[in-house]
Amino acid sequence: MSSKSSYLGLVNEVDGFPDAATHPEAFAERTSEYSRFMHLNYTVGYIIPIVLDALKDTELSGDWWDIQPGVVRLCGDTVEERTKNMDKTTRRWREAQRFEILSGWRDEIYTVYAPKGSPFFYMERSAHPLFGVLAYGSHMTVYVPATPTTPLRIWVPRRAAGKATYPGMLDNTVAGGMGNGAGPWECIIKEAGEEASLEESLVRAKAKPVGFVSYFYVRHKEAGGEAGLLQPEIEYCYDMAVEAPDSGGPTLKPCDGEVAVHILMDIDEVVANLKNGKFKPNCSAVLLDFFIRHGIITAENEPDYLEIYTRLHRRLEFPTR
Amino acid sequence: MSSKSSYLGLVNEVDGFPDAATHPEAFAERTSEYSRFMHLNYTVGYIIPIVLDALKDTELSGDWWDIQPGVVRLCGDTVEERTKNMDKTTRRWREAQRFEILSGWRDEIYTVYAPKGSPFFYMERSAHPLFGVLAYGSHMTVYVPATPTTPLRIWVPRRAAGKATYPGMLDNTVAGGMGNGAGPWECIIKEAGEEASLEESLVRAKAKPVGFVSYFYVRHKEAGGEAGLLQPEIEYCYDMAVEAPDSGGPTLKPCDGEVAVHILMDIDEVVANLKNGKFKPNCSAVLLDFFIRHGIITAENEPDYLEIYTRLHRRLEFPTR
Numbered sequence: 001m002s003s004k005s006s007y008l009g010l011v012n013e014v015d016g017f018p019d020a021a022t023h024p025e026a027f028a029e030r031t032s033e034y035s036r037f038m039h040l041n042y043t044v045g046y047i048i049p050i051v052l053d054a055l056k057d058t059e060l061s062g063d064w065w066d067i068q069p070g071v072v073r074l075c076g077d078t079v080e081e082r083t084k085n086m087d088k089t090t091r092r093w094r095e096a097q098r099f100e101i102l103s104g105w106r107d108e109i110y111t112v113y114a115p116k117g118s119p120f121f122y123m124e125r126s127a128h129p130l131f132g133v134l135a136y137g138s139h140m141t142v143y144v145p146a147t148p149t150t151p152l153r154i155w156v157p158r159r160a161a162g163k164a165t166y167p168g169m170l171d172n173t174v175a176g177g178m179g180n181g182a183g184p185w186e187c188i189i190k191e192a193g194e195e196a197s198l199e200e201s202l203v204r205a206k207a208k209p210v211g212f213v214s215y216f217y218v219r220h221k222e223a224g225g226e227a228g229l230l231q232p233e234i235e236y237c238y239d240m241a242v243e244a245p246d247s248g249g250p251t252l253k254p255c256d257g258e259v260a261v262h263i264l265m266d267i268d269e270v271v272a273n274l275k276n277g278k279f280k281p282n283c284s285a286v287l288l289d290f291f292i293r294h295g296i297i298t299a300e301n302e303p304d305y306l307e308i309y310t311r312l313h314r315r316l317e318f319p320t321r
Numbered sequence: 322m323s324s325k326s327s328y329l330g331l332v333n334e335v336d337g338f339p340d341a342a343t344h345p346e347a348f349a350e351r352t353s354e355y356s357r358f359m360h361l362n363y364t365v366g367y368i369i370p371i372v373l374d375a376l377k378d379t380e381l382s383g384d385w386w387d388i389q390p391g392v393v394r395l396c397g398d399t400v401e402e403r404t405k406n407m408d409k410t411t412r413r414w415r416e417a418q419r420f421e422i423l424s425g426w427r428d429e430i431y432t433v434y435a436p437k438g439s440p441f442f443y444m445e446r447s448a449h450p451l452f453g454v455l456a457y458g459s460h461m462t463v464y465v466p467a468t469p470t471t472p473l474r475i476w477v478p479r480r481a482a483g484k485a486t487y488p489g490m491l492d493n494t495v496a497g498g499m500g501n502g503a504g505p506w507e508c509i510i511k512e513a514g515e516e517a518s519l520e521e522s523l524v525r526a527k528a529k530p531v532g533f534v535s536y537f538y539v540r541h542k543e544a545g546g547e548a549g550l551l552q553p554e555i556e557y558c559y560d561m562a563v564e565a566p567d568s569g570g571p572t573l574k575p576c577d578g579e580v581a582v583h584i585l586m587d588i589d590e591v592v593a594n595l596k597n598g599k600f601k602p603n604c605s606a607v608l609l610d611f612f613i614r615h616g617i618i619t620a621e622n623e624p625d626y627l628e629i630y631t632r633l634h635r636r637l638e639f640p641t642r
Contacts, residue, residue, distance in 0.1 A: 020342040021638045027342075117624070184620045208616040211630055234627065236620055293614055295529040299505045299557055303438070306555065306641045309532055313634035317342045320627045 005275045007297065008304040010284035015311045017216035017230070034230075035072045037131055039120055044112060044318055046132035046230055047072050054098055055089070064089055074121060082121035090127040101225025102126055104164055108179050110135060115319040125177060129219055132230035134318045136178040138188040139286045140207060140238035142196070142252065143173075144264065152267045152294070153244070155252045157195065157259040159280070165224045170279045171259070172286050173252070174198070175235075184236035185209065195259055196252040207240045210293060213285040213312045220281070232316050237286055239293075267296065285312050326596045328618065329625040331605040336632045338537035338551070355551075356393045358452055360441055365433060365639055367453035367551055368393050375419055376410070385410055395442060403442035411448040422546025423447055425485055429500050431456060436640040446498060450540055453551030455639045457499040459509040460607045461528060461559035463517070463573065464494075465585065473588045473615070474565070475608075476573045478516065478580040480601070486545045487601045491594055492580070493608070494573070495519070496556075505557035506530065516580055517573040528561045531614060534606040534633045541602070553637050558607055560614075588617065606633050 018026035035052050037045035047055070055065050055072065064085040066073040076082035094102040104126045112133045114120035128135050146152040155173045159166055176191035178184060188207060192198040217231040243249030245264070252262035265273075274284055289312055291297040292305075299305045339347035356373050358366035368376070376386050376393065385406040387394040397403035415423040425447045433454045435441035449456050467473040476494045480487055497512035499505060509528060513519040538552040564570030566585070573583035586594075595605055610633055612618040613626075620626045 019636055020345065021340065021348075021636055024341065209613075209619045210616060211613045212620075212627070214627075214631060292530075292532045295531060298530045299533075306533070306535075307636075310535060310634050310636035313631050315340060315342055315628075315631035315635070 006304070007288055007302060007308055010274065010281075010288065011215075011304075011308050011311050013220075013281045014217050014285050015215035015314060016218035017232075019311075019314070020317070034132070035067075035070055037072050037074075037133065039073070039114055039319075042115055042319055044114075044120060044133055048132070048228060048230065050226065051099075051130050054093060076121075079119050079121055083123070086121055086123045086127075090124050090130075093127075093130075099130060099226060101129060101229060104224055108177070110177070110179060111321070113319045113321050117319075117321050120319070125179070129225070129229035129231045132232065134232045134234065134316060134320065136184070136234050136236070136321065138174075138176055138178060138184045138191065138236045138238065139172045139283075140174040140188050140192060140240055141172060141286065141290050142198070142240045142242055143290075144244045144249065145241050150244075152296070153264050154267065154270050155196070155242075155262050156265045156270065156273075157252070157254070157262045160254075160258055160260045163258060166222070166280045168260075170273055170283070172283045173240075173262075174238075175283075175286075178236075184212075188236070188238050194256045195254070196262060197255040198250060198252065202250065203240065206242065207238045210237050210239050211289070211313075212236045213289050214314045214316055215282075215285055215312060216314060216316065217282065223281075232318065233282070234316070234320070235282070235286060237289060239290070288312060327625070328609055328623060328629055331595065331602075331609065332536075332625075332629050332632050334541075334602045335538050335606050336536035336635060337539035338553075340632075340635070341638070355453070356388075356391050358393050358395075358454070360394070360435055360640075363436055363640055365435075365441060365454055369453070369549060369551065371547065372420075372451050375414060397442075400440050400442055404444070407442055407444045407448075411445050411451075414448075414451075420451060420547060422450060422550065425545055429498070431498070431500060432642070434640045434642050438640075438642050441640070446500065450546070450550035450552045453553065455553045455555065455637060455641065457505070457555050457557070457642065459495075459497055459499060459505045459512065459557045459559065460493045460604075461495040461509050461513060461561055462493060462607065462611050463519075463561045463563055464611075465565045465570065466562050471565075473617070474585050475588065475591050476517070476563075476583050477586045477591065477594075478573070478575070478583045481575075481579055481581045484579060487543070489581075491600045491604070493604045494561075494583075495559075496604075496607075499557075505533075509557070509559050515577045516575070517583065518576040519571060519573065523571065524561065527563065528559045531558050531560050532610070532634075533557045534610050535635045535637055536603075536606055536633060537635060537637065538603065544602075553639065554603065555637075555641070556603070556607060558610060560611065609633060 018030050020027040034046040036043045074082050106125045108125040109122050110125045112120045142155040144153040157171045159169050161167050174192045174195050178187045189203050192203045214234045219229040221227045245251045339351050341348040355367040357364045395403050427446045429446040430443050431446045433441045463476040465474040478492045480490050482488050495513045495516050499508045510524050513524045535555045540550040542548045566572045
């Protein structure tokens with residue numbers, strides 16, 4: 001593993017789960033430690049031992065969960081039944097303070113998908129890493145393009161000091177988890193207003209969908225809650241080029257209290273902060289993708305170019321939306 | 322498998338090898354039919370049965386190749402020795418007309434890499450699909466950005482009618498295989514001059530590296546030579562925005578006889594030609610990546626968005642440059 005101060009080190013931070021194609025033995029060993037969370041013959045997540053133990057509590061298993069060696073299934077013939085069984089499970093654990101991560105309960109709903117993009121069940125956002133199921137978000141990089149006299153600049157928010165996770169750290173310009181119902185485009189428009197006071201009409205005119213990053217995050221202690229929880233993610237990415245404030249462009253400012261301040265940062269300063277670990281870890285995935293698409297990181301200046309870009313577009317083994 | 326007329330169908334054309342993460346059983350079954358071409362404990366390629374039979378000819382095996390059940394190794398302690406043994410093998414086959422694909426012998430040298438980016442051996446370009454080793458190229462999309470009154474347009478070359486492979490088909494603006502020595506940037510500058518008469522100074526100023534596509538192509542009969550040969554590839558991608566010719570931008574024209582004519586095509590026409598199978602197959606990988614990065618294909622308008630983009634950035638199991 002490279003250190004955090006290299007770009008590949010940053011990728012290792014957010015994509016910590018072995019790859020089945022390139023590291024088949026490590027992948028087999030790792031997955032043998034977990035139970036597969038299955039639907040029909042599809043894997044929708046992985047259950048780590050501390051969660052399996054909790055599921056095995058007699059009160060919970062039986063009616064709510066079908067637990068076999070190496071395979072766990074959520075009971076219920078309909079989306080509604082499965083959602084209810086998942087809800088009873090996570091609320092029971094929350095009341096019993098079984099998992100620290102549930103102290104960050106959000107009352108936001110995430111969707112877990114069955115094959116072909118149909119919902120399999122819905123669940124509380126803060127609980128999804130307990131089941132290793134795929135989560136979705138939207139991230140936008142708002143930037144001022146380079147001119148002959150100034151380098152490219154990026155609008156970088158600093159998270160509020162009071163935030164439960166990663167207080168005071170730097171973040172992507174706009175970023176939000178994708179709850180039940182909203183698609184990635186509607187999600188980014190809503191978050192752009194809430195987090196950066198960006199006018200909806202401006203975002204609709206200027207934001208450009210540019211793909212996504214996907215990775216398999218193994219949570220560190222700093223993420224909040226138990227270490228080792230599994231969080232495979234897909235983050236839809238948007239670029240938005242704006243004028244500098246002194247040329248009539250917008251000045252980004254916080255709106256909902258989650259952000260302390262927005263700073264218009266030169267690209268060199270962004271890179272330095274990234275390599276010094278000042279950014280929230282999954283921000284690096286979005287920024288590195290931006291750097292590669294904008295020709296800032298190239299095959300000529302980055303020895304790990306091929307690994308970085310393929311790792312950030314990992315094909316995950318779960319059914320997707 | 323989707324039909325060619327969907328974007329996912331086009332991806333299936335260029336990425337026809339099962340994925341170890343999402344289709345572990347199909348991957349295991351497919352690779353069990355082949356021998357692994359190994360170096361130390363790394364897989365550098367796959368050998369299909371007709372090639373294994375050819376290697377087993379008594380004249381060839383022994384000194385040049387070490388053939389064990391399921392595993393084939395190229396003899397030689399140094400890059401030079403391995404290169405010589407590979408060269409003797411492919412030249413022998415060419416003389417004996419053992420493989421049709423070698424009738425397209427090019428006298429161009431490709432590099433096959435050992436771990437950590439050091440050369441493992443060099444070989445003739447036309448022979449690389451016989452060994453399922455990774456090949457590299459550079460592709461550039463030269464385009465005229467959309468204006469309020471005109472849609473985005475792309476410079477599309479039609480291949481010369483006399484070309485050995487894909488005569489008369491449409492192609493990426495500039496595209497070339499990456500031979501021994503040249504990096505992707507130098508490769509695209511050279512090809513831009515040869516294939517599109519683009520001035521080196523213009524390309525150096527305007528071409529932007531924007532990542533790469535990677536996929537595992539299983540060759541069809543139309544590719545020339547034997548069907549079923551394995552061709553994993555990484556194509557470095559470049560975008561180059563230019564003015565329209567009537568606004569002072571360049572008019573692309575053939576230079577080396579490989580291209581018949583360049584057409585400045587509206588995006589709708591490019592899409593129609595792509596879906597009608599008028600483009601050379603691997604062009605679709607580069608164009609679909611362009612469409613996603615430029616917000617033409619989005620999560621909202623394409624149901625297979627997630628699969629398309631991850632398939633086009635496949636992490637291949639071989640050591641890379």
